[in-house]
Amino acid sequence: MKIDLGPVTRLEGHLNVKTTISDNVVEDAQCVGEMFRGFEVILRGRDPLDAQQVTQRICGVCPYAHAIASSYAQEKAYNLAVPANGRILHNLIQGANHLYDYLLHFYQLSALDFVDVTAVLQYKGADHDLVKVREWVKAELASGKTYPAAPFLPRLSGKYVDDAEVNIGALKHYLEAMELQKKANRASAVFGGKFPHATAIFPGGCSQTPELDLIVTYQALIEEVRDFIHQKYIPDLVTVAKVFPEYWHIGQSKGGFMSFGLLPLGPQPDSKQLFAPGILSGANVSPVDFGAITEDVKYARYSSPTGLTVRAGELVPDPNKAAAYSWVKAPRYNGQMVEVGAAARVLVDYHQGNNPQVKKLVDHFATLAGITPDKLNSVLGRHLSRAICAAVIADFVLEECERIEPGKPAGAEIRIPATGEGYGATEASRGALLHYIRLQDHKVEKYECVVPTTWNCSPRDDKGNPGALESALIGTRVENPDEQIESVRIVHSFDPCLACAVH
Numbered sequence: 001m002k003i004d005l006g007p008v009t010r011l012e013g014h015l016n017v018k019t020t021i022s023d024n025v026v027e028d029a030q031c032v033g034e035m036f037r038g039f040e041v042i043l044r045g046r047d048p049l050d051a052q053q054v055t056q057r058i059c060g061v062c063p064y065a066h067a068i069a070s071s072y073a074q075e076k077a078y079n080l081a082v083p084a085n086g087r088i089l090h091n092l093i094q095g096a097n098h099l100y101d102y103l104l105h106f107y108q109l110s111a112l113d114f115v116d117v118t119a120v121l122q123y124k125g126a127d128h129d130l131v132k133v134r135e136w137v138k139a140e141l142a143s144g145k146t147y148p149a150a151p152f153l154p155r156l157s158g159k160y161v162d163d164a165e166v167n168i169g170a171l172k173h174y175l176e177a178m179e180l181q182k183k184a185n186r187a188s189a190v191f192g193g194k195f196p197h198a199t200a201i202f203p204g205g206c207s208q209t210p211e212l213d214l215i216v217t218y219q220a221l222i223e224e225v226r227d228f229i230h231q232k233y234i235p236d237l238v239t240v241a242k243v244f245p246e247y248w249h250i251g252q253s254k255g256g257f258m259s260f261g262l263l264p265l266g267p268q269p270d271s272k273q274l275f276a277p278g279i280l281s282g283a284n285v286s287p288v289d290f291g292a293i294t295e296d297v298k299y300a301r302y303s304s305p306t307g308l309t310v311r312a313g314e315l316v317p318d319p320n321k322a323a324a325y326s327w328v329k330a331p332r333y334n335g336q337m338v339e340v341g342a343a344a345r346v347l348v349d350y351h352q353g354n355n356p357q358v359k360k361l362v363d364h365f366a367t368l369a370g371i372t373p374d375k376l377n378s379v380l381g382r383h384l385s386r387a388i389c390a391a392v393i394a395d396f397v398l399e400e401c402e403r404i405e406p407g408k409p410a411g412a413e414i415r416i417p418a419t420g421e422g423y424g425a426t427e428a429s430r431g432a433l434l435h436y437i438r439l440q441d442h443k444v445e446k447y448e449c450v451v452p453t454t455w456n457c458s459p460r461d462d463k464g465n466p467g468a469l470e471s472a473l474i475g476t477r478v479e480n481p482d483e484q485i486e487s488v489r490i491v492h493s494f495d496p497c498l499a500c501a502v503h
């Protein structure tokens, strides 16, 4: 039986997932990116300093990651020395964006896969007093009524949290989380100029000088976000994990993991990072080699050659290409599929013992849940990994504030050479992000982006091997093949952004 899950909602962009079900098991899955964009074409021939502005428009969720990756690539191409303040402001802007993104993903995009809001939504009291809401909901639930309410309904059938107090609490946090997202975005804008698309991010730093009042404003906003992470986000996630422990064992991807490393601890290009880069295969971590990345297009709607390296990348759209089923290319590392994202970021760091706080949190939550760290490769594992990243990043950006030299410039003097090239790699919230720039006559000759959701939502590669999300879906047992809440929970755990994936 063939069932399309698309358009899958509560994710960014246009994703269809085509499933083939046999005996209530997902026998096959195809991720279909349903849109073409072509930012790399737009950039050809432009002033290179347009790149960190133009590539931010790839996405309204993770724009700063694109600005930062572009800035890193240009820093290499220009051989630019970055002032300490410059790197710190890059980190502060990008770090705050991660915090916003994790809250958005857990509450707005995922929580309603688990939390039951049907009764809460019907509450008509004007006071929103928690005690009254709770009593009302208990009475409503006891009456056995059913509800047709929008906008959260209809929804997929399946098991949801059945404790009314937990459901009410989670919905309150759903609303509260939006206020905290606003604060995280304001924090980014303190130095970036605005949200979503920062005007102040440049190669070498930031055009905004970090005066003391700005630093204090940033700190105050992030302290509130950090409190919410510890007091609400993490406890809510632990509650969901207790009700749905089976999701530590559902949704495993079947390849390795890749992280490009996140938040450099100094201005030098080879600085250690808060989250270490690496390729994880089994328990072995090896260094990342950008030359080992290629993009297959046998099943993607492009007639440009397949298997090209990033440096040689081409983009010739071919909407009617036979056998192709997606606008997303299939990036591979040494020909192998890898998962990217928060779980990859945490596991790659954990296995290198890079960040003691990451190790402590992974071990703590693994013990609490009775799992081994490899179970981060699961639906709940991806959610937990985001929460761990949130806790670690919130502490780090506050520490970074103490290292700023107030009033000293945060920008470098930029001279664009006639020729040059550079890779810029970072971790967007959804995973490993790579930009590549090559200059000719002071202009962009070639620009390439290899983006997190391109990895995770890739179609089959030339050898016919599935992408990370496809592989995580295949083999999943589903209670109701027509609806497949299990499959949708797996899709959401990857937090796909199709606008980014097709860029």
Ligand code: NFE
Binding pocket: 012, 058, 059, 060, 061, 062, 065, 066, 428, 429, 430, 431, 433, 451, 452, 453, 454, 496, 497, 498, 499, 500, 501
């Ligand atoms: Ni459009 Fe993005 C992130 C990037 S995902 S959200 O995070 O880069 O492919």
